[in-house]
Amino acid sequence: MTQSDAILDRLMSLHPKVIDLSLDRMHRLLAALGHPERRIPPVIHIAGTNGKGSTQAMIRAGLEAGGARVHAYTSPHLARFHERIRLAGELIPEDLLAATLEECEATNDGQPITFFEITTAAGFLAFSRVPADYTLLEVGLGGRLDATNVIDDPRLTIITPVSIDHTQYLGETLPEIAGEKAGILKRRVPAIIAPQEEPALEVIEARAERLGAPLLIAGQHWSVARERDSLVFQDENGLLDLPLPNLPGPHQIENAGTALAALRHLGVSPDQARAAVTRAEWPARMQRLKQGPLVEAAGPAAELWLDGGHNPAGGQAVAATLAAMPRRATWLVCGMLNTKDVTGYMRPLADQVDGLIAIPIPGEPNTLPAEATAQAAREAGIDARVGENAEAAIREIASTSSQSRILICGSLYLAGRVLRENN
Template structure:
């Protein structure tokens, strides 16, 4: 996502990077327009760090980008490779967006990159995502590594990450309806934007797609002579006897299920394995990819912290998915778990298809308690979230905050399953507050 996540307010205790990030917010154009012109300008002023990176794997899609990237990174690191990784948005602190050779960027390195970008930009208009992406590319160019993983922020064709002439590989995870105000109202239009990361002659791993999306991706690939390795055609993944079975032209892998929970992670793991096999990974690296990857706020079980202490007998989960496809995936996973009373605590942005997100939960959960997202100016008010939930035939209530909602739910049922969900911004707030 390219939506700016507001950094901590600058004060005497704030890290210097937070102060610079605060200044960068003021550079954002008054009207949001998708273009690469500002990126090309700042990259030229920085002497083109995007041309000095280790081989790049560029990942686009509506859902699953972060999980797929995490599994690719885990597999490459199991091969002994040093991996840069860029993702967005962050959850608890900005440093999460940038990994240098496997380690979260230090305050010193981040401050230097941000300072340099702010200086060369010279007060010109530029979006928060663009200038911070430039800072990430600059930091990557200054640190030796074997691979660079770039996650698209929004769309692909005009995303700030789409400045690599010839990546080593591209990946497109499932495409669905989201960010229509920027990408278009139809699946075909959105797929066209995602397929904008394809480059002439560069192979692309393609996760499961609806026909309208796949048709567009295939047409763009044919135009660029970019080989496609698509699920269901060139590689297959499934669950058999409690194991994950992956097969491509190289052969068959019989692996444990991914440690990232949810049936949708099977498809994400398949895309990651297809990418790793293309890069020459052996079976041990592929197993590490699915068993050691960690990606927070994607059906993450909360085991410790103040919220857990409030309801020690409850089963507490956190997920940041926020569109209808994510709602479907989460609902399927909840339905697959052993039956127990299940409740949602939900906060969403006012730019999302709230009813579409909630509809899949109608047969799965016992209630939804709506909250506003603390500190987020684009939050949907709790009352509006509850109204949308009722329209989706859910039993809905409101609460002033997550802790109050959790107390109310577990007062009636101390052993309930509770999922805090609806937005990565709410998830980030929970991770910061819960420790």
């Protein structure tokens, strides 16, 4: 266990709840720290249900291609906590992470605060001390009361597609959830709006109008489409004819459009726009695993993929990606949390897969039992059975078909575990 791991374990015990949406504790701690959030480089704040991470990765690739130094904040992490805090392009070093976490812990002085809140404050503290040109800030949950929403004057805000998820925290309906996401909009600060369902867009537009926040809306102010083997983006500055995104899946066309709209607003060059769609890196989003013990278990003729999508929109994105691939026997190895719409996630996948092996997520208290995951898959029309763990499930599939496409899916927590095990 590293020094930062020990500190992070202590920070988990400062609040009885994992999620308790409020900004009061953040404002208290940030004031005690001397308001580091007011001293960080210009912020691009990103909210939305799906596509936040991919969009952020493309924006970062485009900015860095022009020589910019870029901080980035994202969650959750996959293999190591350090992934959440990227300083001027590099993951935060262990010694700096430990020192920053300890400073926040000491300043907090044992007062109630959630793990996400105090670690977000640590991110702001680190960002305030390392020079950079931009800070890319991804919302953790919702927007209005998310711990990241303490930035009064971001350079730009972005709302990626909004769909139904986290209903226990954000509301049961799409307009309610959109209202929470739109909470990141700020007075007179421009916002890039990805394609939205009409009820969500109406809520976003209404809040923007109250704040005088100019909107750049997909389908109105910019457009993106695949034309043969190219991505075509158009806005008031003209047309870009670019390669298809290197991140796989048809949904990455929309994410690329959102990223390009943001980058064009920031005034990047065509070469930077090209880099945004060709150089982005974002693990566990339809990631092809090429080596490691799990790849060996699948066999040399098999394909092994990993995806962390976990809601109905994520299921639709995975299904569309599979549909665009050359057809071959396809199996899911799936583990999910008990807080998710599992059947809603499974239903779009039913026509694209030959079967599913359900597994628990190791070490995760909110894992859905494997039999419950399998039953949800059956209700969605997928032939499903239960397995012990990812490696055992992969070996079982490989024993019946050596040339299968195997996709490990259902949760970012499972994806993180797989990446650690497959090293």
